[in-house]
Structure formats: C-alpha cells, structure tokens
Amino acid sequence: MSKEKPKRERKRLEIKGKHLIAGFLVLLLIVGITAWWNLSHSERGADGYSLTIARDGAVLKTFSIKEIKKLPEENVYAKLSSAQHDDAEGTFQGADLREVLNQTDPSLLEECGTFICTAGDGYSSALSAKELSKEKNVLVAYGKDKKIMEHFYEGGEGPMRLIIASDTYGNRSVKFLTKIECRK
Ligand SMILES: Nc1nc2c(c(=O)[nH]1)N[C@H]1C(S)=C(S)[C@@H](COP(=O)(O)O)O[C@H]1N2
Ligand SMILES: [Mo]
Secondary structure (H helix, E strand, O other), X not given: OOOHHHHHHHHHHHHHHHHHHHHHHHHHHHHHHHHHHHXXXXXXXXXXXXXXXXXXXXXXXXXXXXXXXXOOXXXXXXXXXXXXXXXXEEEEEEEEHHHHHHHHOOHHHHHOOEEEEEEXXXXXXXXXXXXXXXXXXXXXXXXXXXXXXXXXXXXXXXXXXXXXXXXXEOOOOOOOXXXXXXXX
C-alpha cells in the first residue's frame, strides 16, 4: 500500500511533464508562425522590387517592378531641392502614378481623396487627388537619366521612387517606394 502511492504520483508527474512539453511546442509553433507572418506581410519586409496598392487597409494589387516597367514609359525632368545635400537633378523614367492606380481599379482616382506613399524605411508622404488630376505630374520612377536607380540600402534612391514634378522640394518624392494607400 505504502509503496504504490509514490508510484502513482510519479506517473501523474510524468503526464504533467508530457503536457508541459506539448504545450511548449504549441507555443513555439504559434510564435514561429506569427514571426513568419509579420515578416512576409509588413512593409519593412518589402524589398522595394514591388509596389503594393491598398485601399482603406485592404491590399488591392501588388505590381512587380517588371510589371511597372510594362506600363507606358514617361520621361519627367525634375530638380529636387534638398536641405541636406546638393540638388538631385535629372530626367526620370517611370510610369504615371495615374496609370498604376487605373490599372489597379479606375474608381480609385474618382473616389479617393488622399494617397499615402510609403517607403521600405518607413518614410512616407501624402498626395491629394487634385495633385494627381494632372497627367505626368507624379511618376513611379524606376530609372534616372536612362540608368536604373541603386537600392536605397546601397545608398541609392531605388529600386523605385516617387517623383512629383510640381514640387520644388524633394521631401515628398519618396525613395525606396513600396506601398500606396488610397483613402477617402
Ligand atoms: N525613403 C525615403 N525617401 C525620402 C527621404 C527619406 O529619408 N527616405 N527623404 C526625402 C527628402 S527630405 C528629400 S529632400 C529627397 C532627397 O532626394 P535625393 O536624395 O534624390 O536628392 O528624398 C525624399 N525621399
Ligand atoms: Mo529634404
């Protein structure tokens, strides 16, 4: 009688131990899946070789840089004044942002009033529908003076950047462009 009791207790402990390990593995799996999900769905995870168009938080379409290059090429001269360094001047090659938005959903330009443009480094700027009513004013550029733009992480402005021809200063011309969020 007195021998049997500790044995039963040990068994109960073993079962508890198994549950603990199983619980730990489930937790590990949840943490792993969450980390993977965050990496593959966050803007910081974006490498800049694609451009995501979203409306009120929902992703509508993601263009690869190759797909952006298939849209009619526009050439826009711009001189971006900067407070930090010499002005960046040149002729940029790219697609009209109006064209990119219309290829996503033509109702975007008709129904949205604000367009938030975000970069892979977290930088962002906003455009109004009025600024987008002019053609060839806002460019999703992938080239400058017929050369590809270096990646932002290598000290460049690309792979893609925004060019706003009507702006005097370069502060809204988002380099390393990854996402455009359309809002009411
Ligand atoms: N992603 C990103 N884009 C950015 C910035 C930035 O810090 N990060 N700085 C802005 C500012 S303040 C200016 S003046 C221009 C400078 O562009 P440039 O380096 O081609 O002259 O980029 C704009 N775009
Ligand atoms: Mo700037």
